[in-house]
Structure formats: C-alpha cells, structure tokens
Amino acid sequence: MNIQNQLQATVEALVQQGKGILAMDESSPTIAKRFKPIGVESTEENRRSYRSMLLATPGLGEFVSGVILFEETLGQKADDGTPLPALAAQQGIVPGIKVDKGKLALANAPGDEITEGLDGLALRLESYKQQGARFAKWRDVYHISATTPSRLAIEANAEVLARYASICQTLGIVPIVEPEVLIDGDHSIDRCAEVTEAVLHEVFHALHCYHVILEHMLLKPNMVIPGKTHAQKASPEEVAEQTIRVLRRTVPAAVPSINFLSGGLTPEEATANLNAMNCLAPQPWDLSFSYGRALQQPALQAWKGNAGNAASTQAALYLRAKLNGAARHGSYSVTMEPAQE
Ligand code: 13P
Numbered sequence: 618m619n620i621q622n623q624l625q626a627t628v629e630a631l632v633q634q635g636k637g638i639l640a641m642d643e644s645s646p647t648i649a650k651r652f653k654p655i656g657v658e659s660t661e662e663n664r665r666s667y668r669s670m671l672l673a674t675p676g677l678g679e680f681v682s683g684v685i686l687f688e689e690t691l692g693q694k695a696d697d698g699t700p701l702p703a704l705a706a707q708q709g710i711v712p713g714i715k716v717d718k719g720k721l722a723l724a725n726a727p728g729d730e731i732t733e734g735l736d737g738l739a740l741r742l743e744s745y746k747q748q749g750a751r752f753a754k755w756r757d758v759y760h761i762s763a764t765t766p767s768r769l770a771i772e773a774n775a776e777v778l779a780r781y782a783s784i785c786q787t788l789g790i791v792p793i794v795e796p797e798v799l800i801d802g803d804h805s806i807d808r809c810a811e812v813t814e815a816v817l818h819e820v821f822h823a824l825h826c827y828h829v830i831l832e833h834m835l836l837k838p839n840m841v842i843p844g845k846t847h848a849q850k851a852s853p854e855e856v857a858e859q860t861i862r863v864l865r866r867t868v869p870a871a872v873p874s875i876n877f878l879s880g881g882l883t884p885e886e887a888t889a890n891l892n893a894m895n896c897l898a899p900q901p902w903d904l905s906f907s908y909g910r911a912l913q914q915p916a917l918q919a920w921k922g923n924a925g926n927a928a929s930t931q932a933a934l935y936l937r938a939k940l941n942g943a944a945r946h947g948s949y950s951v952t953m954e955p956a957q958e
Pocket of ligand 1 (some may be wrong): 640756795878881907909910
C-alpha cells in the first residue's frame with residue numbers, strides 16, 4: 618500500500634460511527650500521579666498489568682476504534698506473551714503512540730511552555746511503525762492567565778505541531794494534533810473561547826504552511842469551558858454552543874474528525890458535553906472522544922492494584938466507552954449512569 622492509501626485506511630479505521638479513542642499514553646510521572654490515589658506504586662510490572670487488563674476488556678472494540686499508547690507499552694506483552702499493540706489489534710482497535718517528549722518553559726515567554734521531541738522524530742516513528750503503531754499523538758499546552766498564552770507561545774507551538782504532523786504523514790502515520798488550552802484558572806468560558814479560537818486559528822495556518830493533508834489527520838482539542846476555579850459552571854448545552862462556534866470558525870471541513878480530550882472534566886461531564894454537541898445540527902466533521910481520565914478514572918477506582926478486580930475494572934471501562942459511544946449519536950442520557958452508592 619502506498620503512503621496515501623495507508624493514511625486513508627488508518628483514518629477510516631479510526632473514524633467510525635459510535636466509536637472514539639482511548640488515551641492510555643500517560644508518561645511515567647503522569648501514570649504515577651494516577652496510581653497514587655489508589656495506593657499503587659508505578660512499577661513497570663504494575664503499568665503492564667493494568668494496561669494489558671484494559672486492552673483485554675471484552676467488547677471494547679465496539680466503542681473504541683483506536684488506542685494511544687506510551688512508548689514503554691508498545692514493547693510490553695500480555696501474560697500470554699501477546700504484544701500489547703497486537704492485543705489491541707485483535708479487538709479491532711488501531712494502536713497509536715504518543716510521540717512528544719513533554720513540555721518545558723518557553724524562553725522569553727514567562728508562564729508559557731513549548732513541547733519538545735522533534736529531533737530524531739522520523740527515526741523514532743519508523744521504529745514505532747515496526748512495532749505496530751499506525752497513528753501518533755503530540756500535545757501542546759496553553760495556560761490561560763492575564764498575560765498568557767503570549768503571541769510567541771501561540772505561534773511557536775503551532776509551528777511545532779505542524780512540523781510533527783508533516784513528518785508523521787511522510788511516513789504513513791496519521792497525526793493527532795492536540796493543542797490543549799488548559800482548564801486551570803478562574804477564567805470565564807468567554808475567555809476560554811477567545812484563547813481557543815486564537816490557538817486553533819494559528820494551528821491551522823501552520824498546518825497549511827507545512828502542507829499537512831487535512832483529510833489525513835485528526836484534531837484533538839479542548840472543549841470550550843470555564844476555568845476550574847471559575848465561580849460558575851457551564852451547562853453541557855452552553856459548552857456545546859461555545860465549542861461548536863469556535864470550531865466552525867477555525868477548523869476546515871476537510872478534517873474528518875474532532876476527538877476531544879477530557880482535560881480534567883469528570884467522566885460524566887465529558888460524556889454529557891460530547892452528547893450535547895452531537896445533539897446540535899450536523900457538523901462538517903465527526904465529533905468524538907479521545908479521553909484519558911474520563912474513560913479510565915472509574916476503572917482505576919475499581920482496580921486498586923488488585924488483579925482479582927479485573928472483571929469489575931474492565932466492566933467500568935466498558936461502561937464509560939459505551940456511554941461515550943452513545944454520546945457520539947446524541948443518544949446519551951444521565952439516566953444511563955449507574956446509581957451512585
Ligand atoms: P485526558 O482526557 O485525561 O485529558 O487525556 C487525554 C490526553 O491524551 C491528554 O494528552
């Protein structure tokens with residue numbers, strides 16, 4: 618298959634009715650943060666057994682079309698010796714890989730950050746592809762404050778995302794482009810809308826400059842929401858309206874799918890917001906999910922590091938995947954949530 622056909626086939630496998638992406642690509646410090654509240658030490662073995670358990674969830678492929686893995690996971694095996702990317706593929710789930718190397722302070726832009734990892738990226742991608750990865754993810758972050766993100770941060774991060782995406786496509790790897798405007802802060806939903814619009818505008822300008830084929834990428838943005846410590850929460854309908862307005866102003870119709878990150882929303886909020894967006898008039902792109910915490914949180918709570926809890930852990934993940942699958946059609950309702958104990 619030539620490169621263009623490879624990209625097209627991967628996009629078609631990822632963008633499917635009623636399905637979205639499971640992000641389980643937490644870096645070592647982040648997975649340690651997720652394990653800590655349930656009293657689990659982040660050892661290589663604990664990470665392997667947790668992640669292989671998630672990938673073995675019966676029926677996961679009904680609602681999950683792709684999974685984003687961390688580099689370490691790509692080389693790990695399930696108890697029976699099946700490589701974890703192959704375990705995903707057996708479920709009809711396309712394996713992908715997080716390829717950025719994290720973020721650091723952006724020089725001369727106080728409070729802003731830039732994502733690293735372009736050096737040697739093409740070589741790394743070749744080897745990830747050998748290990749079964751068909752798509753990749755790169756995340757940039759933007760902090761909202763009175764002075765951030767600066768123009769410099771918006772332009773520098775857009776450029777880096779576009780360079781990453783163009784390198785991926787050259788090698789037949791579908792890039793997920795993830796510019797995340799963070800939830801931290803007390804800003805209003807309008808301020809989040811303003812920043813998200815400026816960020817996405819710049820990202821698509823850079824993607825154009827770098828000749829990225831929009832049909833062969835996915836966008837993974839934040840939803841437009843008020844800051845975590847803002848006085849007022851927004852209803853799913855308000856989030857949907859504000860988010861869609863910004864996306865319609867900035868994201869070309871050629872992009873096949875927009876797969877939101879959950880970014881610190883509760884699992885229920887993330888599902889309800891996605892559902893509300895899919896209840897609005899049809900949009901030029903699919904509106905789907907690429908959640909990490911919003912899919913995994915209940916599973917982590919059920920697991921608690923105990924292999925004996927595998928069935929309830931998998932059931933918790935399956936339920937969240939199913940509810941988000943319903944939100945893809947706008948047919949989710951809170952009455953589908955399990956009763957709170
Ligand atoms: P969250 O859904 O937890 O934000 O994670 C998604 C992700 O992949 C962040 O890069």
